[in-house]
Amino acid sequence: MTIKPAREGTGIVFVRTDQAGQEIPARIDNVVDCHFATTIGKGQCRVSTIEHIMAAFSGMGIDNARVEIDGPEVPALDGSAGAYVVLFRKAGLKVQDRARRYIEILEEVSFTNGDKKVTLSPAKDFFVDFTIDFDHPAIKAQRFRKKINRQTFEKSIASARTFGFLKEVDMLHKNGLALGASLDNAVVIGAECVLNSEGLRFRDEFVRHKVLDLIGDLYLLGAPLKARVKAVKSGHELHCNLMKFLAECPSAWRFSGSESGYCDRVTKWGYPVTAPGLGLAASF
Ligand SMILES: [Zn+2]
Numbered sequence: 696m697t698i699k700p701a702r703e704g705t706g707i708v709f710v711r712t713d714q715a716g717q718e719i720p721a722r723i724d725n726v727v728d729c730h731f732a733t734t735i736g737k738g739q740c741r742v743s744t745i746e747h748i749m750a751a752f753s754g755m756g757i758d759n760a761r762v763e764i765d766g767p768e769v770p771a772l773d774g775s776a777g778a779y780v781v782l783f784r785k786a787g788l789k790v791q792d793r794a795r796r797y798i799e800i801l802e803e804v805s806f807t808n809g810d811k812k813v814t815l816s817p818a819k820d821f822f823v824d825f826t827i828d829f830d831h832p833a834i835k836a837q838r839f840r841k842k843i844n845r846q847t848f849e850k851s852i853a854s855a856r857t858f859g860f861l862k863e864v865d866m867l868h869k870n871g872l873a874l875g876a877s878l879d880n881a882v883v884i885g886a887e888c889v890l891n892s893e894g895l896r897f898r899d900e901f902v903r904h905k906v907l908d909l910i911g912d913l914y915l916l917g918a919p920l921k922a923r924v925k926a927v928k929s930g931h932e933l934h935c936n937l938m939k940f941l942a943e944c945p946s947a948w949r950f951s952g953s954e955s956g957y958c959d960r961v962t963k964w965g966y967p968v969t970a971p972g973l974g975l976a977a978s979f
Pocket of ligand 1: 747904
């Protein structure tokens with residue numbers, strides 16, 4: 696996988712270099728599966744498990760990039776978005792010549808499935824409030840609430856790893872799935888406790904990873920969000936259903952080109968202009 700710069704207005708586009716260069720824009724209308732991971736596609740051509748790299752683009756404020764990939768799945772790396780942050784910082788980010796467009800939520804929108812729920816409500820910035828509740832002694836109930844910007848993403852969310860239960864990994868392996876899953880790219884939870892010898896990166900790493908997934912999924916709206924997002928036990932499927940629902944509620948949102956929030960961030964990075972962008976070629 697190679698990540699390359701892209702012009703203003705491109706958005707995030709995946710390119711299957713092994714499939715005649717088929718381009719798949721990372722947008723909700725191209726989502727073809729969201730059960731275990733988020734998969735986008737066009738025709739027979741797919742790219743799966745895009746949520747962690749999408750979270751890195753969102754969290755780092757990157758609007759435009761081409762992700763060239765010669766296979767159907769984004770590399771798992773260590774199960775988090777930490778490596779992307781390191782590589783994006785190394786490669787550098789470039790401010791581009793167009794004002795940034797945000798999605799502003801104008802009225803509350805919710806999507807519910809059983810005891811799972813995700814709600815978007817109006818806010819000046821991007822806030823996430825996520826609650827999980829697993830009937831397992833290693834996880835139990837966890838809640839994470841924070842305003843999300845580049846600083847909080849890098850410090851509190853990017854390195855939180857995906858997690859799975861050992862009994863589920865065994866079942867997936869029997870069905871030929873998740874064959875690459877190991878203690879190197881996930882937190883694996885046994886009957887009582889975490890099996891990784893190094894332990895957890897955060898006491899509440901599980902809910903932080905759910906926040907990472909949520910941020911990545913929501914970036915499929917095609918622009919950064921100004922909203923308060925309250926999620927309870929939600930996952931990729933609910934996030935995608937909410938975004939599709941939002942697309943059908945034109946009165947609930949609008950695009951806006953507000954500068955204030957972003958200018959604060961770019962000023963800290965020493966950039967003199969108002970729109971962000973990408974000037975990097977990071978390879979994996
Ligand atoms: Zn994940």
